[in-house]
Amino acid sequence: MTDTQSSSTITKSESIQRPRLVTTPLTEPFWDRANEGELLIQHCSNCGHRQHYPRNICTSCWADEPMWMSASGNGVVWTFTLVEKPGHPAWADEVPYVIALVELEEGPRMMTRIVDCPPETVAVGMPVSLAPMWDNQLNQMLLSFAPAVSE
Amino acid sequence: MTSLEMIARAARGATFDAGLTPQDIDGLIIGPQVGETPQHAPAALAEYLGLQPRFADIVDLGGACGPGMVWRAAAAIAAGMADTVLCVLGNARDPERLPRSPNRNPIREFDVPYGASGANQAYAMVAQAHMAEFGTTPEQLAQVPVKQRQNAMLNPNAVFHGKEITVDDVLSSPMVMSPLHLLEVVMPCGGGAAVVVTSSDRAHDTPHDPVYLLGAGEMVTHRALSQAPRLTTSPLAPAIEQAYRMAAVRTDELDLLSIYDCYSIVVAETVEDAGVCAKGEGGPWIEQADFSITSDLPINPHGGQLSTGQSDLAGGMGHVVEAVLQLRGDAIGRQIDDPELALVTGNGATLSEEVALILGNSPS
Numbered sequence: 001m002t003d004t005q006s007s008s009t010i011t012k013s014e015s016i017q018r019p020r021l022v023t024t025p026l027t028e029p030f031w032d033r034a035n036e037g038e039l040l041i042q043h044c045s046n047c048g049h050r051q052h053y054p055r056n057i058c059t060s061c062w063a064d065e066p067m068w069m070s071a072s073g074n075g076v077v078w079t080f081t082l083v084e085k086p087g088h089p090a091w092a093d094e095v096p097y098v099i100a101l102v103e104l105e106e107g108p109r110m111m112t113r114i115v116d117c118p119p120e121t122v123a124v125g126m127p128v129s130l131a132p133m134w135d136n137q138l139n140q141m142l143l144s145f146a147p148a149v150s151e
Numbered sequence: 152m153t154s155l156e157m158i159a160r161a162a163r164g165a166t167f168d169a170g171l172t173p174q175d176i177d178g179l180i181i182g183p184q185v186g187e188t189p190q191h192a193p194a195a196l197a198e199y200l201g202l203q204p205r206f207a208d209i210v211d212l213g214g215a216c217g218p219g220m221v222w223r224a225a226a227a228i229a230a231g232m233a234d235t236v237l238c239v240l241g242n243a244r245d246p247e248r249l250p251r252s253p254n255r256n257p258i259r260e261f262d263v264p265y266g267a268s269g270a271n272q273a274y275a276m277v278a279q280a281h282m283a284e285f286g287t288t289p290e291q292l293a294q295v296p297v298k299q300r301q302n303a304m305l306n307p308n309a310v311f312h313g314k315e316i317t318v319d320d321v322l323s324s325p326m327v328m329s330p331l332h333l334l335e336v337v338m339p340c341g342g343g344a345a346v347v348v349t350s351s352d353r354a355h356d357t358p359h360d361p362v363y364l365l366g367a368g369e370m371v372t373h374r375a376l377s378q379a380p381r382l383t384t385s386p387l388a389p390a391i392e393q394a395y396r397m398a399a400v401r402t403d404e405l406d407l408l409s410i411y412d413c414y415s416i417v418v419a420e421t422v423e424d425a426g427v428c429a430k431g432e433g434g435p436w437i438e439q440a441d442f443s444i445t446s447d448l449p450i451n452p453h454g455g456q457l458s459t460g461q462s463d464l465a466g467g468m469g470h471v472v473e474a475v476l477q478l479r480g481d482a483i484g485r486q487i488d489d490p491e492l493a494l495v496t497g498n499g500a501t502l503s504e505e506v507a508l509i510l511g512n513s514p515s
């Protein structure tokens with residue numbers, strides 16, 4: 001790739017802003033704690049159900065006000081894809097990158113990024129652990145994952 | 152409080168007041184706007200509430216929404232499409248964010264920041280899961296667009312009429328999101344499609360032999376793929392099962408599959424979910440299957456949306472239109488020999504909101 005091409009690519013992606021992160025009063029604690037590298041999920045004090053993303057009711061029994069709990073950050077890749085052409089042009093400067101659905105050991109599943117490894121090593125069922133990454137454009141820590149360090 | 156939270160409160164209040172639990176709710180009717188969610192609103196709300204309704208709808212009648220929901224719920228119950236329908240309306244008015252609060256669809260908050268937006272990534276992840284669980288190969292999935300394109304050679308209305316492709320063409324087309332290549336992804340285009348539904352009595356006065364709706368099934372389970380109960384069996388499985396039961400039809404009696412095909416993987420999962428082959432066998436089955444009009448079980452004789460292009464939501468109606476034309480004997484240039492029964496499927500969002508119909512050329 002020539003310098004001209006790469007600089008024009010960067011210019012183009014910088015001109016397209018990422019959709020800003022819109023939180024709600026209910027979800028703000030999730031993002032605040034994410035900035036400290038912590039992954040919060042919800043659990044229900046009535047039936048024990050655990051869930052992500054945060055809601056004002058338990059999706060299993062509809063009990064009020066599920067409680068926050070800190071997740072271990074351990075999970076496995078439920079499925080993934082290597083993004084060559086992003087659905088939104090504001091991420092064009094990062095391709096190729098791996099997005100994945102990770103199943104947390106607590107049960108809930110979440111959308112995330114798999115980082116710190118060659119994309120071709122990512123596989124369904126691969127153990128992963130939390131590896132937060134700072135997003136400059138969103139001004140927010142995102143809860144990405146990396147391959148779990150084997151004991 | 153957001154609109155979603157407000158709706159959750161109302162839903163719980165009415166359901167608990169009726170002495171019921173969330174597990175009793177199998178139908179959902181909502182208003183046109185839920186938490187500033189621009190589309191797929193019933194799926195977004197069902198997901199928020201943890202419901203998996205087998206009937207879901209939007210009523211957009213302004214101030215008449217409430218009563219309009221009630222008789223529609225009763226009609227759905229009378230039709231056997233649901234037993235217990237939650238009819239709920241709600242909207243937040245946040246004085247600090249007037250005039251209108253921003254898009255608070257959970258996908259927008261919990262998926263998009265990771266660079267996960269659009270349909271391609273979701274279907275790619277479904278395909279990846281299918282390959283990992285069952286050993287489905289890229290070569291097998293590539294057969295879907297190839298065989299459907301072959302069918303489109305008989306359909307001059309298809310965008311890609313006259314442009315045959317090979318498995319090599321598919322596999323050497325650009326990777327969009329692994330494992331899906333460009334030619335396994337539907338292409339958007341303009342277009343429209345419509346059908347008219349009337350009573351069978353009234354239909355006898357019309358110039359064509361009517362086509363009969365013999366059975367229907369619907370299932371909505373999630374909006375975001377992270378909330379899907381499973382990846383390699385879609386909500387079409389129970390929807391198709393209900394349609395078979397209502398029509399008293401078995402898989403081996405079908406003469407035509409007019410099935411939704413936004414991506415190659417959807418056809419592979421649908422033939423499994425319809426019981427045409429065993430779960431997990433979609434890949435090998437597609438590899439040997441004859442999709443053509445001379446087959447025992449033709450698939451998408453019009454070429455499917457992968458060949459006709461996806462004219463937005465009309466693309467899905469195209470599968471209904473194709474089945475009607477075939478059952479009437481009016482599919483000029485690509486008519487199947489005397490078909491009597493067809494399975495039609497529709498698929499919304501990310502294998503989230505699914506409908507199955509059994510259509511026939513006689514009333515029973």
Ligand SMILES: [Zn+2]
Pocket residue numbers: 044045046047048049058059060061062063
């Ligand atoms: Zn609960």
